Amino acid sequence: MSSRGAATGSTPKGPGNSSRSYDSSWDALKFRRTARPLRINKKEGRGARVSRTVKIQDLEVKGGQKKRGNLSISEKPAGPHQIPFTVVNGAGDGPTLLVNGGIDGSEYNGPAGTLRLQTELNPTEVNGTVIIVPVVNTPAFEARWVYTNPVDYRGLSGAFVREIPRGGSGHPLISYQVAKSFYDNILSKAEYRLDLHGGDIIEDLLISTMYTRFGEDPKRDDAAFALARNFGWVWIREGRPRPGAKPPYEGQPVPITMGTEAGGSGRCQSDIVDMVFKGITNVMKHLRMLRGEPDIPKKAKVYRPYHIYSERGGFFISDVRAGDMVRKGQEIGVIKNLYGDVLERITVPQPGVIHMVTSPAVYQGDALFEIGTDISEVE
Structure with missing residues (x-):
């Protein structure tokens, strides 16, 4: 991914930026970081929930079940626009974790890791609920489109609004429609989120995890860092909100989130896909959604x-x-x-x-x- 997603808090590119540009918010904001991963304290009840039926639009999934669905977005000239997803509703109690790829449609290693996750997760072995959306930005995926999509030319990360604009003709509203349906029906249900990217077609990227330290709630920031640390990769990119930037998702509640960068240049490599899959299961172990302990390096590097x-x-x-x-x-x-x-x-x-x-x-x-x-x- 380019560094554009909500998980990154990065500086956008463009002619308006200086040739050598430092993210000045680093100087203005002092940050704290917990060196050791946080652990879920069950006594605090964080993320705990009674096994129950999960409902996403017309799909209902009982505890101990795994089902596939199609998220309805809008109607296109040739028919309905839908996005495939899978719900793994575990037999045990635990948090709700969203694992999504494809916010940027031509990034592949992250989404490929979710394909394996959908087939291999056994709901009888899971505590809590996992919602898996391999590709959110399907118009961009289908067209192999960089950063935006070929319909309305908007970036999906910036299209999360409370209300879809109305009136006039002009460009279609497909990005707003995708973002609105994805947020209302899936994103808003999650307590934790893994936003998986993979380097766009024009990028070569360091294999790394990423999160944003917003500075408003240290506990949430530490929990996001713990997700990134427990994913198990050596490099961790720590972003900051740009001074004066609008709040992501127009201030709507969002899950504790981390992201990944893995590969790039339009490639999908099986070794990186395996790393993504292992990272997801590491985080699930950290959240006590799977048995066992995360298999992670003793030390990581944050930049x-x-x-x-x-x-x-x-x-x-x-x-x-x-x-x-x-x-x-x-x-x-x-x-x-x-x-x-x-x-x-x-x-x-x-x-x-x-x-x-x-x-x-x-x-x-x-x-x-x-x-x-x-x-x-x-x-």
Whole structure:
């Protein structure tokens, strides 16, 4: 995924941003982080619920059952627009966990992990409820569309509104309709959420988890970090809300959320898919939804996002790959015109790990790299 989802709290790309742009909210906001994963305290009743029937639109799933459904969105010219999902309603008590992929339609490793989850989860072994939506943004998925979709050209992450706009003709409202139905019928029912991304077609990404430290409720922030830590990957991207940014989902209640980044460039790789599946089950063990303990590394590395934007448009050639460590002042790429002349040399303003590298065709103001800076190690 690009760093655009609600789980990231990242800086958008575009010509309005400076060439070397630091997320200044890091300086304004001091943050705290729990080094060790949080554990669910059953005595507190967090997430506890009596096994009951789960109802999503016309689908009803009793405790101990697993059923498939189709979320109704709207009517298209050729027929209904629906999104496939699965509910695993466990035999035991526990929280409700939403596992979704495909907020961005051309990111694949995360959604592929949910396909395996749907077939392998046994409701008799689950405490609580798991709602699985492999691909939310189906119009973008079907068209292999980057960032938005080919119908209304909106990004789904920014389409979560309380009321769908009405009146006029113009562009269809498909993104608003998807977001509204997904929120009202599924997202609002969950206490925890795994928002699985995978690097868009034009991106190469470091395999990492991510969460946002909003700063308003330290316990919620710590719980989100605990999800990311217990997913079991070494790198954790810690985002912050941009100063002055509107609250996500227009301030509507949302689950405690973490996300993933895994792979990119339009590929789906079985080894990464296996890592995603293991990460999901790790989190379920952390939440006491499955038996056992999470299998995670003893230490993880947490970093802050820093974006480098282009000053010129042209043909971008990178000297580094996602996951490479870079030092301050190091040249890591160039932009050339189609005559081969060098227009811009890209250097590193501060040391870190390469989180994201974009593809060669760049416009002036595009994000070229995201670098993970201020790296800290946690247990």
